[in-house]
């Protein structure tokens with residue numbers, strides 16, 4: 001009886017392991033796909049809730065991106081580290097994505 005129980009536990013553990021690996025695989029595929037996102041797609045997904053599609057919504061005290069005078073490098077720093085009500089994106093977006101979205105922010109200026 002104990003032996004059967006042991007076998008059951010082993011198979012559950014093995015099953016758990018294979019499940020985990022396949023999940024990791026999926027996540028990797030997912031992040032590969034994310035890498036290809038353009039600045040405008042990243043902006044739609046992460047920034048419009050406060051800044052609006054045109055950058056001038058101003059929700060949660062967000063600054064008007066059309067009026068911003070920051071350089072592309074300064075935008076990258078702010079998106080990476082966050083400021084005030086705006087959260088940091090360093091754990092959400094890759095460096096490449098932050099660069100893409102910073103370039104997109106510049107295109108919103110009038």
Ligand code: HEC
Pocket residue numbers: 042043046047048049050051059060061062063064065067068069070075078079083084085086087089101102105
């Ligand atoms: C939770 C709301 C919120 C989200 C989401 C958000 N922001 Fe912001 N953003 C703010 C706020 C608030 C400020 C003003 C921060 C301050 O100066 O205190 C700001 C400021 C900025 C500035 C600086 C403008 C300037 O001239 O000083 C940039 C650039 C910017 N956001 C870009 C982005 C980008 C790109 C994203 C998406 C990756 C994003 N924000 C997502 C709220 C947000």
